[in-house]
Amino acid sequence: MAQSEKRKKPGSTLLTVIIAFAANFLVAAAKTVAALLTGSASMTAEAAHSWADTGNQVFLFFAERRSARPRDKSHPMGYGREAYVWSMFAAFGLFTAGAVVSIMHGIQQLIAPEPAADFAVAYVVLAAAFVFEGISFAQAFRQTRKAAHQLDRHTLEQVLISSDPTLRAVFAEDAAALIGLVVAFAGVFLHQVTGSPVPDAVGSIIVGVLLAVVAVVLIDRNRRFLVGQGVTPDIERSMARRVLEHREIARLTYLHLEFVGPRKLYLVAAVDLQGDHPEHEVAVALRRIERELEDHETVEEAVLTLATPDEAALDFDAEQGRAGGL
Numbered sequence: 001m002a003q004s005e006k007r008k009k010p011g012s013t014l015l016t017v018i019i020a021f022a023a024n025f026l027v028a029a030a031k032t033v034a035a036l037l038t039g040s041a042s043m044t045a046e047a048a049h050s051w052a053d054t055g056n057q058v059f060l061f062f063a064e065r066r067s068a069r070p071r072d073k074s075h076p077m078g079y080g081r082e083a084y085v086w087s088m089f090a091a092f093g094l095f096t097a098g099a100v101v102s103i104m105h106g107i108q109q110l111i112a113p114e115p116a117a118d119f120a121v122a123y124v125v126l127a128a129a130f131v132f133e134g135i136s137f138a139q140a141f142r143q144t145r146k147a148a149h150q151l152d153r154h155t156l157e158q159v160l161i162s163s164d165p166t167l168r169a170v171f172a173e174d175a176a177a178l179i180g181l182v183v184a185f186a187g188v189f190l191h192q193v194t195g196s197p198v199p200d201a202v203g204s205i206i207v208g209v210l211l212a213v214v215a216v217v218l219i220d221r222n223r224r225f226l227v228g229q230g231v232t233p234d235i236e237r238s239m240a241r242r243v244l245e246h247r248e249i250a251r252l253t254y255l256h257l258e259f260v261g262p263r264k265l266y267l268v269a270a271v272d273l274q275g276d277h278p279e280h281e282v283a284v285a286l287r288r289i290e291r292e293l294e295d296h297e298t299v300e301e302a303v304l305t306l307a308t309p310d311e312a313a314l315d316f317d318a319e320q321g322r323a324g325g326l
Contacts, residue, residue, distance in 0.1 A: 021057035045102035052098035080261010095215035102208030109201035
């Protein structure tokens with residue numbers, strides 16, 4: 001299978017991004033109208049949140065498309081790490097356009113409160129937003145749960161350690177959106193019941209803090225993969241088995257795995273081949289095995305070298321855990 005062919009397989013992450021974009025756009029427009037009509041600080045914070053999410057989906061769309069390009073002479077390891085760059089932009093956007101705006105508006109409302117009205121409009125919009133955000137979150141949750149099941153992990157564990165920054169961002173942003181809607185509802189309701197704008201303003205600040213926490217987590221995860229994230233022991237064992245299952249490989253004495261993009265690994269291994277062959281035949285065999293390993297959709301590039309007789313075979317049960325997973 002050629003390198004370009006194995007990357008033509010479309011992923012469901014792009015569909016998740018498109019659904020999230022459509023949901024966030026509709027919700028952002030509705031929240032903006034509600035914020036203008038009600039004057040609610042929580043609704044204003046929610047509008048800023050949704051517009052930030054809508055813009056972020058554009059970044060995530062670029063992340064998904066640009067990172068899927070096949071490698072070439074100028075990028076021998078492929079373009080996979082572009083996913084982390086664009087996802088980093090999205091996380092910064094969530095922090096600045098969502099968190100900062102929400103917190104500042106809440107503080108302004110505490111200092112110089114404005115009257116609010118038409119609370120019924122706010123409730124209708126919040127309910128509709130919960131439905132749309134729920135649809136988007138359900139899509140992200142299904143895809144994440146499927147990936148977690150394939151790797152025998154919990155869903156939340158998959159969100160945190162997955163090498164797919166686009167899916168992680170959509171999942172985290174939609175989860176934060178649903179929590180934010182509950183906070184906004186509480187702020188609007190308490191504003192209406194008590195007549196005080198303080199709960200509404202505090203709700204805006206809470207939404208902002210929530211977005212800031214999510215943004216910082218996303219930024220940190222993207223940073224880890226950009227600087228070279230290793231793999232978890234289960235992925236390491238799986239790749240070791242794949243190497244050792246090859247009919248021409250007798251032993252594996254060294255294995256280095258590093259993420260170069262979403263679900264894309266750079267593999268370096270020292271192996272002992274079956275039999276005793278002349279040097280030129282060994283070189284040809286190593287190159288052939290490398291190409292066969294690269295036929296697998298998760299291996300961007302494989303580099304094999306010969307093990308020396310005194311090197312011990314690897315014992316992966318004794319390996320220490322690391323923080324990256326497919």
